[in-house]
Amino acid sequence: MSTLPFTIYAFLMADYFRGGSYVCRNFSHEMSMKLQRKAEENGAQIEFCQEVEKILVKDGKVTGVRTARGDEIACDYVVSGAYPNRVYTQMIEPLSEVPEGAIKMVNGRRLSVATVSVMLMLEGTPEEIGIKDYNIFSGDTMDTDQIWENYHILGPYHYLTSICLNLANPGCAPEGVTQFSITALPLADPFLNVKEEDYFALKRRLASEMIDNYEKITGIRIRDRIMEIEVSTPMTIAHYVGAWKGSIYGYSHSIDDHAVARLQMKEEDHFIQGLEFAGAHAISGNGMGPAVTNGRAAAKAIFEDLEKRGQMEAYQGHAAAADAVKEGAAS
Template identity: 35%
Template sequence: MGERWDREFDAVVVGAGNGGMAGATQLALSGKKVLMLEQHNILGGFSTSFVRGRFEFEASLHELCDVGTREDPGGAGVLFRDLGVDVEWAYVPEAYRLIVPEKNIDVVMPFGIAEYIDAFERYVPGSRPVVTKFIALAKEIGEALAYLAAMKGNPDKKVLLKKYPNFIKTATYSVDEVCHALKMPQAVKDILYAYWCYVGIPMSRQNFTLFAVMLYKYLLRGAAIPRYRSTGMAEAFERRFRALGGTVQLNTRVDKIIVENGRVVGVRTAGGELIKTRHVLCCAAPPKVFNGMIHPATEVPARALKSVNARSIASSGFVVWLGLDASPDELGIRDYSYFIYRDTDTERLYRDFSSLGRPSVQATVCLNRAVPDCSPAGTTILSMTILYKPEAWKNVEPQDYYRLKNEIAGYLVEDFEKATGCSIRDHIEEIDISAPPTYARYTGAWQGVIYGYEVDSWDSFLPRLMAMKDEQYIGGLRFSSGWGIRTIGYSSALQCGQTEALLTLVDMNNEGVTA
């Protein structure tokens, strides 16, 4: 047996996305010997950036939820503090600007709960009571989740029922179902639902718990982005992880997770190296892992495949990055975050994720409005994002790919100009465009998906958390990304990685395995 392995580690992290980096750092902090393997030449996964000419573009992050300040950190802020990862943050100025030309909606919504409710009342007179009620529910849910975390997932059920009954009562419903019970008028939903695309499924299916807590945390603590793009965050993890004695290995793809008798015994790299370990934190998607990475394949339990097939795979992204040769003031770009929707019917908008026509949704960010010196003086960075279900790109042939990307990018630029009245077309100095295959190329993401599984109420984070023990199909293998227990999103993936690392430590203790 000793002959077979090239090296040995307490734990191996497969893929250094947000969850991988957080998990690896947690394990290293706890004194474990950890190897972080990443197929790309940089850590971070989607948390990255790239340089074109005199611009450095943020690859994926719009705004990180729940960071807070050093003095009053939110959940994500606490994670960075506890792991000793020092990130320089910049703060996003407003919650969002929502423009729906067809419904004559053009509103700028502020952070801060009172401020948000006041702005709502100004835009939709009479909305105060129902918005206040919604936010009271959201607050209760936020507090219930904090209580669950404090109790390490073993809450006193009586306390839960008495103090947080609405958390329980709403947990199984969609946003639409809860808002129907609140008798929320359409004009209020039109504005309140704006963040729906951050979760990416229609409000008739989107789990209320997830949406409510997201909105609440954004309003309570605002949003942050790393001063030096997501790479600034990824490299803060890297520096900390290395300082803790962790081993980073880039340009190394893991192609097999080796399993014997239902438990991990090692991994094999594409270069043929065999690394012994009993614990794997995995950023690769479960569909990818259970459809080819487990070796031998006979070690994949039938229920693991059922578990994959029962879920719906969420969306991939399409982003147009623009480096503009005029300042935001000169261009008239006043805000950081723009949601521009053709309609407020989220069913209809979602349906369009599956086809390649003119996009109905765009979430556009002007980075300079949070980090004024992110580009040279007199220039602007603008990025426009839409979501696509993989099937929209199923029949695209390579020879049509670049033309198609340019065509869709053209629609987005045109729609932004029309909605905001800003002229950007004649100022494009640098442009780059990503599409679903781009995400597959750089991270190996299954079907280019950036969001993991869709978050229906039966597959939101509460049920994932509650069923966690039944759904660990292979001993020592834990998923630490948006596909994992915390569901989609930047801070969710970070927290998922940390949680799975803590559970790995419990496993190690129970086994009595030491370095």
């Protein structure tokens, strides 16, 4: 809180009070799948398990991508879900097309948090176990600077959030089983020095500490009821979705780098023609809602660029989509 601009704080609070909160039916994965279906209905082709290894650039303009499989796909625009840190240091081909400003920008940004999550299937219904709340945030201090400090080490973590999915989505687990998770939000840095041979012991220790913490705070015993357990760390996120250092929330908002300042620097921070970014690492920042806002902003930037060059006719089929994007962006 000591470095968060009031604008961001006020905006978030207004959003919470005005909008309330929503829990997806089934899982948040279904939300992605709905977006996928809608995009396909609108004529998009989506290919899963196709890693883009290189973004091809010539004379400051995107010319295509190369997949890990070796296919080259020519295109005028790329919207990257990969972090700028990776794009500007490993993906642009040739790397000589990366302007110095892009490297300065990624070096100047500070990554926000990653996660350690303990995901559990517990024997018994929430009532039988004694769980009454869908979501609990717990900690031993309201001083967010202390919480931030504590998230710079390899545990034990004191500020935790626990979720019992059954209480929002009955039917999310087989009958008589409870789906439960406990999450801490450390930064990736302390994990960078963990040796491979120590990794599994570390995961076990962190999970055990987080379970102990939850049991102590709530008086609810869950350890004896564990049927299945998975523990994820920043390495897990980096491994499965390629997020830079396992970050889930892009770059942190601070007084010298936040959504409003980034918007003002939009032109200066745009380094390669045809390259846009969408995801937690883009302008609006982190979380599922802003990730959607960032995607829409990337689409809007592309349509505006096409219009500027008088090439919109070539994309006639997308005129309706362009209008929808612009209307959404305006609201």
